[in-house]
Amino acid sequence: MKHASMIVSKDFKIGDVGDRMFGSFVEHMGSVVYNGIYEPGHKTADENGFRRDVMDLVKELQLSVVRYPGGNFTSGYNWEDGIGPKERRPRIVDPAWRQIETNQFGLNEFMQWTRMIGAEAIMTVNLGTRGIEAAKDILEYCNFEGGTKWSELRKAHGVKDPYKIKTWCLGNELDGEWQIARKTASQYGQLALETAKVMKWVDPDVELVAVGSSARHMSTFPEWDRTVLEYTYEHADLLSLHHYIGKRDNDTPTYLAMPIEMEKQIEEVIASCDYVKGVKRSDKVMNLSFDEWNVWREPDVEYVPWQTGSPYDWVRFRMEDALVFGSAALTLLRRADRIKIACQSLLVNTIPMILTEQGGNAWRNPTFYPFLHVSLYGRGAVLRAIVDSPKYDTKSYTDVPLLDPAVVYNEETGDLTVFAVNRGDEAIALKLDLRDFEGCKFAEHIVMKHDRLDAVNTSDNPYEIKPAQAEAAIVDGGRAEAVVAPYSWNVIRFRMAK
Template sequence: MTLLKAKSILSKDFRIGRASDRLFGSFVEHMGSVVYNGIYEPDHEAADEDGFRKDVLELVRELKLSVVRYPGGNFSSGYNWEDGVGPKERRPVKLDLAWRQVEPNSFGLDEFMRWTGKVGADAIMTVNLGTRGIDEARNLLEYCNFPGGSQYSDLRRSHGVRDPYKIKTWCLGNELDGEWQIARKTADEYGRLACETAKAMKWVDPDIELVAVGSSARHMPTFPEWDRTVLMHTYEHVEQLSLHHYIGKRENDTPTFLAMPLEMEQQIKDVIATCDYVQSVKRSSKRMKLSFDEWNVWREPDVPYTPWQTGCPYDWVKFHMEDALVFGSALLSILRHADRIDIACQSLLVNTIPMILTNKGGAAWRNPTFYPFLHASRYGRGEVLRLETESPKYDTKLYTDVAKVDSVAVWNEEKGELTVFAVNRSEESIAYELDIRDFGNVSFAEHLVMNHERLDAVNTADNQGEVRPRAGGTTTLNGGRAESVLPPYSWNVVRFNVQSA
C-alpha cells in the first residue's frame, strides 16, 4: 500500500522566534468546580494542610506550567478582591452573577498565591474594571507588591504574608465588549479607563507588565475595531493586548472540525495587523505583543449545571480523542506566532473544559488534551522554526486547501534537542519526510504517538489511560533525512538529539 506523503525542510537559520516560557500557562477562575471541588477541597482525603487536593497538585506539576491567570474571566468583572483575604471566618458569602453561583470566598487571593507557590508557576492577576476601577486596581497592586508601611501592604502583612508577592503581569479587566459581561463598556469607555488605570498602577510599581482587553472573539461585531480603539488609548501604557478563542464542533463533521484552528490562526494575524496599524499611526517604536490568555476547544458538557450552588460542575466534559487533535493544532498555531504571542493560557485548568478532571470526594485524572500540552511544555521551549512544508490537502464545507499534516518544529540549542510536533488530520497514514541535514550530526531520540481507533474515545475515572500517548512510533533516520509514519488521526512528537559542531 502506497502511503500519502508530506515533507518539511528544517533549517536552524529559518527562525520565527523564541517561544516565551509564558506560552505554557493556564487559567483558574471561580467558575463551576474549577476552584471548589477542583483544586481546593478541604474535606477530600487527599487534601493538604491548606485544603488543596494533592492528587490535583501532582498532575498540575507534571504540566510544568509557567503562569496561571486568576481570578477570571467573567467572574473578575464583579469581584471584590478584599472579600477573599484575611481570616476565613470573617469573609462574606456573595452571589456571583457571572456564573450564577454562591461564592463563599474561602479561597481567595492569598490561597491562590500559596497554591501557585506549590505548583511552581507565576501568577497573572486580573483586576476588576467592570464594577470597579482605578482605586480597586491600585489598592490590589499595593496589597500584592508593595513591601510594607502602607495601608494595603500592612494589611497583607497582618494576614501573615510578610514579603510582597511581586506579581509581574496584570490584566486590565476581561472581555468588556461582551454583552454577557457585568458592566460592559464601549471601546472608548474601556480604553480611557484602562489607560488611566495603567498609569496609576505603574506609579505604584513601574516594573509590572499590563495586558489590555482585546475583542472577546473574532465573530464579535466589534472585532477588530474594538482592538484598534482600545490601543489608540493604551498603546504606550500596556505591554500586551489580549485575545480569546474557543473552538467548538458545529456538526458531525470531523474534517471540518479538525480544520477549525485555521480560524484561530487568522484571528492571530488580524490582531497583529491591527496592532501594527496603531503602531504606524502613532509613529511608535514599540511593537505590541499578544496575550492569548484564553484558548481551548469546547464540547457540550457531560454534567448538567445547577445554579446558585458552590462547586457545581460547569462545562465539565470528558474530551474525545478528536478534541485532542484540534487542541494540538490550536497549540501549534500559538507556537507558530512565537514572535508576537508572549503569553498563552489554556482555559480552564480543572473541571471546566479542562486538562484535568476530578470527582468530588473521588479521583483526579487526565483529559486527552492534557498530553499535547504536556509535550509542548516539555519540548516546545526553544526557537520555533519556519517550516517549508509540502502536504496533501483537503476541502470541507467551510475550508479549502487544508493541509493534512499540521506541524511545528522547535530547536532547543542549549539542550541539543530538535522536536517536531505533527497532527495528522487524515483518516490515512502519512509518510512524513523531514529534511534536517542543516543540523549536522543528528540522532533519533523518540517518536511519541497519540491516536485511537475511535475518535470518540475518552478517559474516565475507572479507565484513566484509554487515550494516552505511547512511545515507539515509526521513524527512520538516514543521512540527515528522517521519515516518520503518522498514523491516521494522530498527534505526534518526533524528537532528535543534535550534537554541537
C-alpha cells in the first residue's frame, strides 16, 4: 500500500465556491432536447412534454444554472422561431449539427423547465449570423417589464412577468473554424463591445460573458483572449473558457493525468486577464466562466444527420471516464477564487451525465455521481491543502500525483469534505492533519470504484457503477487516517462538534 498525507487548515483559504459553479448545459444538439428532456409521447411526459423521469434525475443534481440554447447551434439560431404558438413555428435546417430543428422547444419552454428543476438560466445570444439588434430584442422580450413590442409579445405568449435573466453569453466559440460565421479576435471584440454596451443600456443589471478561446491547443490561444479583452474589459463581466478531455492511444495513465492541461489553461487565461488589467490600468478583476467542460470518448450510437432528436455523441461513459471527470471537477474547485461559473457539457444524451432511450428508460452515466457529490458537498470555502503524494510518469507527463484532492469547508454547517481521486492501481493510506478543526468527527466516506475500468452503466444494468460506503476513517486528536482504494473517486466527510 502506498502512503500520502495532507495538512488542512482554515487559514489556507483559496476562495469561496459560488453557487453557479454547479451548472450544466442544454443545447439543441442531437437528442439533448428532443428525446432527452422533451419527449411529448413518452409515458412519463407531463402536460408540457417534459420527461418526468429525466427531470427527477436532474433535480438530484441540484443544478444552480443551465446554459442555453448553445453551443454551436446558437451561431445560426433565430430565437424568434422558438416562441409563440407551436403550430406556427417553422421547421428549419440547422447547419451546425446537420439536423432538422422543429422549434417545438424554445425559449419559453426552456424557462419553464429551468424553473421546474430549480435552476437559473444562462442565455447565449447569436453573434455569428446576427448581432446587436437581435441581442437587444431577446433581452427586451425576457427582461423588460412591458409597454414595448417584445415585452408585450411575451405577455401575449402567456408570460406576464419578465424573466429577469441575469447572465448572458456574448456568442459562442467564434474563434473556431467549425463555427457558423467565424470571426477574427478583432472582429468579434468590436461586435461584443458594441453588443455589451446596448444590452447594459437596456438592462444595467445584466452580467455579460465574453467569448474566450475555444481550446488551449488552438494556434490563436491565448492571443485571442488578450485581443478580445482589450475591446471588452470594462464592459464584459467574465471571460469564457472551454475544455474537453479525451483518451488517446489507449493510454490510461496519461488519460487520468490529462486534467493537468485544464489546470494549465486556467492559469494561462488568468494571466491573459491580468495582463490586460495592467494595460488598461484597471481596478477590475476579470473572473472566468468555464461554461463548457467534460470528458469525451467515441460515441456508442451512430449519428443520423437531418433528423430531429437523433443521438449525437451518445456515449456510455466508463469507470475511467468518471475518474477523469472527477479530477476535472476538482480542478475547477481549486480555482474558485477566479472561476465563478462552471457548466458541465452536456446534461442529457450528448457526452452526458444522464442517458435516455427514445420511448424507454433514463439512467445515470457514471459521471453523474462525482458531479452530484461536488454539488452536495462542495459548497463553502476551498482550502489549499498541503499534499504529499506519491507520483508517477507517463509518455506525456512527469511527476503526476497519484492522489488528486480538493478540500471544502462549510463554516455555516460545520462540514469539512475531502474529495480525492486515486489515479493508481494501488490503495493509498491517507493521513490527514486536521488539528485546525478541533473536535471534528468522521461523518462518512463515499467511494466509487469498480474492478474494471471499462465498466459502464446500461439501461438493463443502470447500477453497475455506483457509489458505496467505505470503511470509516480513524480520527484521533486532530488526525485522521483513511484508505483510498485503487482507481477510485472518494468523498471523505467530517463534521465539527457543536
